[in-house]
Amino acid sequence: MLAAGRGPGLEELLGEVARGDEAAFERFYDRVSGQVFGLIRRVLRDRAQAEEVAQEVLVEVWRTAARFDPDKGSALSWVLTMAHRRAVDRVRSAQAATDREERAARLDNDVAYDQVAEAVTTRLEGERVRRCLDGLTDLQRQAVTMAYYGGYSYPEVAGLLKVPLGTVKTRMRDGLVRLRDCMGVDK
Template identity: 55%
Template sequence: MVIDGIEMEEHSGDPGDSIAELLLRIAERDQAAFAGLYDALSSRMFGLILRVLVDRAQSEEVLQEVFLEIWQSASQYSPNKGQGRTWVLTMTHRRAVDRVRSAQASVERDVRIGIRNVGVEFDGVAEDVELRWEGRRVVHALQQLPEKQKEALTLAYYGGYSQREISALTGTPIGTVKTRMRDGLSRLRSKMGVMA
């Protein structure tokens, strides 16, 4: 079978199937399969984590945690419930969001008991507030976009999907996905007062 000019083995009719096969082998403690999964998805996973956390060092830590979780819980993956790639990327996103929530909870807890007042630089607090405010502005501006543009941008930047994957997920031609993303980003910049 040929997909996008690439010869695929007949049993892997879905690109996610190869990831599913690796996960099944990892469940049996196959180290070569684990290395194969790392080679296949680590850069996409790291990009997704970095978009959520922004901090490179924390993103590297979370990536390690996700791969440890995959090694320990690959037996819980069931191919009949979804694609392997989706399972891995969902786990990755969940772990990154958990890290953000944990950091926020820690800060809030420390502030409540007054420990954070010692040794905290004003600039760090100001930067945190500014990042949260900017995040809210982005979400608000994103909600004002037409539904199809919002969907494409959300899948790309929050879901970690490529334009080709978005095309497959939505059943939309790749050119249309690219146009929606380009136009959506342009409108987003305009709504936020950012010069292109």
């Protein structure tokens, strides 16, 4: 059935496209591409993405023209439905990508927060240890500081302080007991 001066209707053209007629596809393309692009552009708002999706839809028309069923609606409504679905899929895909990026950014922030929290905790614990060290006698503090912060062995501490090894061991034991009590560490 021919429309006045327009040639075959879209349904007829689509039937020819289903049989692989490239010239029919060109005519079909010329007649629907503007409407397809316009619909997609209204959904996506981004011209470049709309052009890309319109191209995808029209390639899909070429590949699936045989699936068109004129009993279920017009060729134009079939193509525009396909275009709308594809555009909505693109919006959802873009939103999903944005959501993933936001989740990743939140995770990165959580990691940064954890690093800050760790640094603060370490600093507070260091201050607490210094306060507890200040609660030791000078002799205990010297022995503990040399052994734990200076890296000296008990005999080396004894040599540096010029005291017997037993004295260093006693100072260390008493100093560590006082530190444990001050820090609130369980036995």
